[in-house]
Amino acid sequence: MKKTWVVFLAGIYIGSFYGAFQAPENGSAVAAAGEEILRNIQRTLFFALMVLSFLIDIVQMRYDRDKAFLFLFLALIMGGMADLIGPIQYKIVGAVFDIGGGKVGMNDVELP
Numbered sequence: 001m002k003k004t005w006v007v008f009l010a011g012i013y014i015g016s017f018y019g020a021f022q023a024p025e026n027g028s029a030v031a032a033a034g035e036e037i038l039r040n041i042q043r044t045l046f047f048a049l050m051v052l053s054f055l056i057d058i059v060q061m062r063y064d065r066d067k068a069f070l071f072l073f074l075a076l077i078m079g080g081m082a083d084l085i086g087p088i089q090y091k092i093v094g095a096v097f098d099i100g101g102g103k104v105g106m107n108d109v110e111l112p
Helices: 002-022 029-063 070-080 082-097
Strands: none
Touching: 002 029, 002 070, 002 082, 029 070, 029 082, 070 082
């Protein structure tokens, strides 16, 4: 169950990173539709992460009551911050590897 929890959390972060890569900043209608689908997938993964965290915490409570709500707390903090951290990571990776000029969105190419 803990491995599945990590996969869901990684899926949320990958979704936010990919959303920053694909979403142009100019706000076209095509990008908005794609962003909405990606946002729905991220929401589904977040709620699945929360349910799985609750189940892990119920099992954990049988073994050690001091660590009872650890996964639920981590899921709230880490899953909630994914939308903030993903685009920041994209900007850092973009600046280091010269992907998209370090800007959010792959359509942000300046014409000469």
